[in-house]
Amino acid sequence: MRCLVVCLIALSLACQGKSSASDASAGVHSADSSGPAVAGRAVEALDDPVGLDSIDPGEDTPLVRAELLTAAQSFTAGTETLLALRLTMAPGWHVYWRGANDTGLPLNVSWELPRGVDVGPLSWPAPERHVSDAGLLDHVYFGELILLAALSLPADLPPEPLTVAVQVDWLVCAETCLPGDASLELTLPVRLPGAPGEPPLHDGPGDNAQVLHRALAALPGAEPAGLSVDWSADQIVLTVPGASGLAFFPRDDGLALAEMVSRGESPTDTLQLLRDRGLAGGDRLVGILAVHRDGTAQPSHHRLDLAPPTREDQRR
């Protein structure tokens, strides 16, 4: 039964590990957070909707399902391809962004790659602001989190299947918190440079391409048009003309900010951030800005990484 279920996962997550030389265990390896990691158990729990609704941390229900995906069907030497690390959380449970959170632990991701193969930094979608009953602010993900990374393959790869592995550690919380981890790997055949017919970076047949497209569309973009930033001794005022609301999600390595529960969101085109001078932090304002506009249901998200003005820049 378990073997059949594993095969079903492998088939449903098509577009990887399809090489005739590989066996059924090649491709995506997924793991859950409670008890020993067994892909079969994860699917059995999903088949039973009652199991997910009544979350009892003591039961063998996956609170987080982790997968490593790509849309490509092979690794082409001398090119880049996009990898997605997808976490699916049980309803009501969340994992943490590497933000200026009052609590929690950010996700920890470490790659294990063959020699000559490199991976770029992870790209994160915008988190949600989550204020607890106790007034603590965290920047978290509910439901689904897809992280993207660009894998670059050297031109001189040997023509044999290549395995990319990743170790993910997380803290997943609802009213309680549980640690979890997954060891994932992805094995694909290697195509030599110049071989015809390889689909581009993130297109390909099957569901995985959709996952990657969705993740790419969700990535924060560049600074919003018209953004003005006014730095004073203690305040940083962000203005986006035409916005009907703003929210700022500060990253943990940027400038420390105070009173973010109240100051992190505004129903106008202006956000007044306050420096927290007593708290250790970086020099730059780093994070993601959400911009709401009348007429659009979802805000747009923008990466900010702003240096404070030098003394010469300051007017006062």
Add this chain to the structure above:
Amino acid sequence: MRQTLTAVLGITALLLATGCQGAPQPSDGAADEIVEVVALPMPEGATLAADFTLTDTTGEEHQLFDYLDANKTVVLEWFNPECPVSRRYHSPERVMAAAYSEVLDDDLVWLAINSGAPGNQGHGLELNRQAINDWEIAYPVLIDESGDVGRAFGAKTTPHMFVIRPDRVIAYDGAIDDSGGRGEASENLVVSAVAACRRGELPENGRTRAFGCSVKY
């Protein structure tokens, strides 16, 4: 909030005026002895610890000001035996125990506090006693069910560490180390803070962002 701030500033001013080296020693009749009173440096925006009395898992009471007035530095560790982060610092690697033995001396007291409310993760005498036993915790674990003490200090996570000087100034408030909760730590921030206080200096980082599970108020 404003009133509290005014009260804190008032007390701070008073302490500065009188010298904040902890409880003055009673005179033994040597009236001509001149005692040099050295004021400890004040951190910017100094906050003073509020007094509390809590009972530990053995039924013994502990009052903060008793320790401070006896010229002791007090380390507070917010603790939850069921929080995986709090647990990780006790077992299997005994990071907390190692920090404790590094700073332990006659002038220091280390207290763990559990501010979990009844029904929440990590609450319960038996549970906490078991943890003390299993993880060989050498210091008291105080039970703060109402969460009043946790809220008074602004304890957000488990672990969340505070280092309080004998003059009641909170010299350090934040994470146990500089790992950010992921990866290796290069510095135990409590050990550094205690060392700085003992040198009569302010810790280099007076406040850092703590990590861990939220305190289960």
